[in-house]
Amino acid sequence: MTGxxxxxxxxxxxxxxxxxxxxxxxxxxxxxxxxxTVGSALDAVRSGAVDAAMVPIENSVEGGVSxxxxxxxxxxxxxxVREELVPITFVLVARAGTALADVRRIATHGHAWAQxxxxxxxxVRDAEYIPSxxxxxxxxxxxxxEDSFDAAICSPLLADRLGLTVLAEDIGDVSDAVTRFVLVxxxxxxxxxxxADKTTLVIPxxxxxxxxxxxxxxxxxxxxxxxxxIESRPTGQFLGDYFFSVDADGHIEDARVADALKGLxxxxxxxxxxxxxxxADRRSSPIGRHTSDxxxxxxxxxxxxxxxxxxxxxxxxxxxx
Ligand SMILES: O=C(O)C(=O)Cc1ccccc1
Numbered sequence: 018m019t020g021x022x023x024x025x026x027x028x029x030x031x032x033x034x035x036x037x038x039x040x041x042x043x044x045x046x047x048x049x050x051x052x053x054t055v056g057s058a059l060d061a062v063r064s065g066a067v068d069a070a071m072v073p074i075e076n077s078v079e080g081g082v083s084x085x086x087x088x089x090x091x092x093x094x095x096x097x098v099r100e101e102l103v104p105i106t107f108v109l110v111a112r113a114g115t116a117l118a119d120v121r122r123i124a125t126h127g128h129a130w131a132q133x134x135x136x137x138x139x140x141v142r143d144a145e146y147i148p149s150x151x152x153x154x155x156x157x158x159x160x161x162x163e164d165s166f167d168a169a170i171c172s173p174l175l176a177d178r179l180g181l182t183v184l185a186e187d188i189g190d191v192s193d194a195v196t197r198f199v200l201v202x203x204x205x206x207x208x209x210x211x212x213a214d215k216t217t218l219v220i221p222x223x224x225x226x227x228x229x230x231x232x233x234x235x236x237x238x239x240x241x242x243x244x245x246x247i248e249s250r251p252t253g254q255f256l257g258d259y260f261f262s263v264d265a266d267g268h269i270e271d272a273r274v275a276d277a278l279k280g281l282x283x284x285x286x287x288x289x290x291x292x293x294x295x296x297a298d299r300r301s302s303p304i305g306r307h308t309s310d311x312x313x314x315x316x317x318x319x320x321x322x323x324x325x326x327x328x329x330x331x332x333x334x335x336x337x338x
Pocket of ligand 1: 027031032033034035073076105126128129150151152153196
């Protein structure tokens with residue numbers, strides 16, 4: 018994307034999501050629009066108010082970010098064009114004069130709280146958790162004199178920027194926690210294949226279809242496509258109605274991925290393709306000889322030969338690899 022690209026992100030300034038956005042080349046010079054929820058950041062893309070939105074999707078401790086998985090699965094289609102990984106460290110902050118022993122109510126984002134639970138159990142056992150739309154909204158509230166909580170969990174950088182007192186450092190339960198963020202663009206975005214790609218899908222589970230999950234998984238297994246994340250989420254329509262949110266290794270232009278998508282579409286016609294994009298870690302997974310593009314091409318040529326020869330009395334006459 019160019020320097021004139023505009024981006025929404027889960028704000029306000031100082032969120033981990035903003036850090037992820039600033040990792041995108043050119044984003045520091047671009048128009049950046051903070052949104053108060055993931056849903057409103059994505060809607061800004063849908064309405065054309067911005068070109069793309071950065072939102073959190075998964076973290077190494079808590080798993081998928083439900084708000085994002087749900088908001089991207091329904092409504093006007095969108096496409097993921099890029100992913101970013103951000104190492105996360107948390108601090109507990111308060112206004113000057115507050116001591117750790119005074120802390121009664123702690124505001125932060127749900128995923129931050131979930132990642133500091135063991136620390137909180139040990140050090141501020143009786144403190145109440147106050148949900149906030151983001152770590153930065155909680156910290157900014159403190160700095161602005163908000164009195165419905167007396168401490169917040171946020172990034173060390175923001176604590177410093179807002180001049181808040183750091184009561185405890187590095188309070189995450191897992192020291193090398195990483196959150197994955199995705200940059201989401203309009204419905205026609207398709208990023209080129211790099212050879213180390215990821216494809217994200219939303220697969221509605223067909224109702225009254227015994228074995229549907231097994232058949233869905235088999236589409237990947239039979240084509241040697243590795244999955245790196247699978248989560249079930251309720252559609253909200255009725256009890257027992259679910260969709261699967263899946264990340265698969267590979268790009269839609271890889272024959273094995275395209276073939277798996279065709280198989281999936283036959284089982285679940287409401288399948289949603291959320292994009293193929295370069296893996297942040299640039300790692301490519303090994304591809305079996307029988308699931309390479311060349312093997313699919315050879316198979317297609319073999320079948321084509323048979324069909325072209327049909328009725329002419331010629332046999333197929335090619336060798337299967
Ligand atoms: O609240 C933030 O700063 C975010 O960007 C969301 C988030 C919260 C906790 C861990 C990773 C991302």
